[in-house]
Amino acid sequence: MENSIKKWMKRLEEYIQKSDENQLSMYKKLKKKATAEIVKLQLQLPKSIVLLAFPMVI
Structure with missing residues (x-):
């Protein structure tokens, strides 16, 4: 995984x-x-990614 991430x-x-x-x-x-997931797909990913995460309300 890249250092910036x-x-x-x-x-x-x-x-x-x-x-x-x-x-x-x-x-x-x-x-x-x-x-x-990033490590698994790192060769297929473009130079940048956007990761969105939302808390789950139960």
Whole structure:
């Protein structure tokens, strides 16, 4: 996975960590899934991607 994506994800995690611990656990689960999918498809992806995530309301 490219360094710029890793840096962006790390900064986002730090921001979430400062604001809400509950959201941090949700973010970590999403990050794990997103990272796995990006790595799996990285040769097929264009130079940029847009990742949208919305909290699920149960």
